Amino acid sequence: MNNLGIISKYGYKCITISVVLLILSWIFDFWFSFFTILLLATLWVYRNPERLPQSEDSKAILSPIDGVVEDIKKCNYNGRSYSEILIRSRIIDCGVLRATCDMEISDIKRRNGLNLHSSDSNSNLLNNRATIISKNQDIILRISTSALTSKIYLESITYVKSGRRIGFIKDGKVSLLMPLNTRISLTKGDKVKACNIIGYIDE
Template sequence: MSQKFLKNSLTVMRNTYDTSTQIIAKEGWNQIVFTFMVFLLSYALSFFSWIFFLIFIATLYSYRNPERIQEEDDEHCIVAPMDGIITDVSKIGLRDGSEALRVVIRKSFFDVGVLRSPLSMEIVDVKKRFGLFMASSSPLFSRLSDRKTFTCKSKFASIKMVISAGLWSQKITLFSKIGSFKAGERLGFLRDGEVALLLPLDTRVKVSLNDEVKAGMSVLGYLAYKDKDVK
């Protein structure tokens, strides 16, 4: 009974920090208030007020938090964890000697910054690498950027999700470091950067380079169906 109560309490605590009910993600409230106050000051002083108004609108737009509906309800389906452009689909070798299929999504500053779960899964481990906030187009980005690596387990396979912060990111915000998430559920916020999914080699990928994807909506591919899976 006490364990169930604790689990429910943790779920409530996580949901209270979730941005699912706000039109504008709370991660941007401080910046929005600041830019609005600067606009009011510039308006009162008649000092390029239209420029500061555009900056306020741009800041407001960059922290929008739209509702998203997944295109498919297949449990094997992998949806985009972040808005952006597909910049890499390739097979890579991992440190443990195994191989994985890597799908990379790069976000621009004005794409929606809310991170979402790519499938129904449980985050079992999070590793942090302290680094620099640098342009994701830099050749040194993969080596030096600030990043967090999630080890995730679904009903059908284990995957890794590597989130790297870009030049305009102040930090990588997570609503819950460890726990269970539904497909498309909000799990964090990234202002600028990229997300790399490391998937099993038998994953059926449905996207190509330079495709534009939307978090929680666009289908990236499907985990392989096994004989034991219920279709």
């Protein structure tokens, strides 16, 4: 994966455009301060910090992204029951997606949709969406966009170590589906960062 710089590779296009606009504003002497702030904001949105997993335990489940825990509940997927944690990641949060454990990815599904605001109760079902299924730990990641972003960037991978980068989303929601025997260590409303421990899978 060639995505280890301080700025995510998925932001290069937007940053290049911001730099060009800044140069033009300097040459033609218009709105220089505005385009300077725009460039700094773009760099902030696409920051790509290094993170180390809080635990090396093979049963530890890590947060896949920075954000706020919006809901914790039980859900069904393909006829099976899971514990689900829903994390709302805002544009001010770091949008780097990371592996929640050592993931042997069996399938990645994408579905095109709308770009509704994340506060809309139907946004998870109607927005652009991607689903990552890891067969070794029975983990499922469901990622949905919001009004401020229309694309989910994902690495082309089949196996990834815990905490490694797997993609990027500027703004949206990430649902983490885990086995029912997972001991969850978070509560609704908690702020969480990628690679923080969410819980442990019991034997």
